[in-house]
Amino acid sequence: MLQQTQVATVIPYYQRFLEAFPTIEALARADEQHVLRLWQGLGYYRRAQNLVRAARVVVRNHGGQLPNDPEQLRGLPGLGRYTANAILSQALDQRLPIVEANSERVLCRLLGLRGNPKAPTVRQRLWDAAEILLPRTRAGQFNQALMELGALVCLPSQPRCPNCPLEERCVARQRGLEHKIPKRSLPPRTVDTQEVALVLRRKDAILLVQRPNGGRWANLWEVPHIALQNGESHKRAAKRLLQSIGYSAKLGKQLVTIRHGVTRHRISMVCLEAFHQGGRFQSEFYVQSRWTALGRWQDLPSSSPQRRLQASIIGRAGK
Ligand code: SF4
Known part of the structure; x- marks a missing residue:
């Protein structure tokens, strides 16, 4: 629900959703049209449909319990590497990295990566770096902190470097490239x-x-x-x-x-x-x-x- 949507907007939707479908079994039994009706206004409707489909797979194949194996979790409809790792690192403290928009920006600048972060080779380096940097425990908190750093300090156009705990280690900052990294692709023509x-x-x-x-x-x-x-x-x-x-x-x-x-x-x-x-x-x-x-x-x-x-x-x- 929080994808591209602010927390304050999501809260009433989240509450109504949990009231209607308090368990995975209830969601698995739900009529998709009912789910879409409750989702109406949040956009990205594919997520709601994937939630229902994932709940059905969880009930059918995993006894109603979300699998705690990353490969199995990634096999559910709508869950990619980022979502599966975010769930397992934050809920179960599994040592799994995440790369999303905010942490991607922090890592690109920290490592001084000048290539397009969406290019496969740069992407791979980002995932590798995110994994190497993970502490042995509290990986979820670390992942959360990296995202927060990107959201609050390492801002897209005006990074607040003097307030950043990474300032002394940051390659982009040392080379004066914090405004040039990450490389931005041109917005598509409307x-x-x-x-x-x-x-x-x-x-x-x-x-x-x-x-x-x-x-x-x-x-x-x-x-x-x-x-x-x-x-x-x-x-x-x-x-x-x-x-x-x-x-x-x-x-x-x-x-x-x-x-x-x-x-x-x-x-x-x-x-x-x-x-x-x-x-x-x-x-x-x-x-x-x-x-x-x-x-x-x-x-x-x-x-x-x-x-x-x-x-x-x-x-x-x-x-
Ligand atoms: S020093 Fe600046 S550019 Fe580097 S990670 Fe911190 S806020 Fe971002």
Whole structure:
């Protein structure tokens, strides 16, 4: 839950999650849609799905106990070397190193590594160094301290070297390279993307569709939307969208525009109203559809831009 998310934001989610699923067995039995619903707003939904899958493997293959062998733990869905080692070093004091964004920066500077920390050879050196530096006991505390040092002292653009306990040993500091290490890759160029979304109405219900079990926002529900092709108008794209989901409808007014970012895409999603005339759901992308009363929209897990859209549409309906 804490990946890219602040502690204060996570706390209520964490409490609700543990109330709903107090044990690994409860999580293993959970309906994934329920889990996604509780996760809604935290983003990175793949983590929630992996948690459920990992809980099922733990119950099925490990008697409901998290394995304490690093190889076995790394075999669980969603757990890589970093997460497995973080769990085992902090919970069981196993002598296992971690390398994540903060400790990566500290180690690069401490050792004066000028290469790209994401390059395999530099990466290997970082893991080796993190392992060699580990004390015999209290490895978890050491790992935590290294991360904290990166988060509070060895800051990305303004490292506080005079306050750093490593100052005298730090190669980057000695050579005046603390602002040049680690080498930063250029941020990817942003791409502007135009989309159209449809609030397709049939009597008192609207059409919601479920995304496939893979890729971005896997298994979440949304109103159908599509990216505009070169030179295409929103109305024309809306007609293409209707055709792609098997419906005919009369297009109505523009309801709202939602702007949001996904990775390097800056998306502007224009939402149009449409009135069902006929057809039957079929889609090469969406896996299923549901005609849902406006007031029940919130019962289904959705991505954050879709929830903004939802709030705006429900807000309008209440006026
Ligand atoms: S001396 Fe400066 S650059 Fe080196 S580890 Fe400490 S804060 Fe980072």
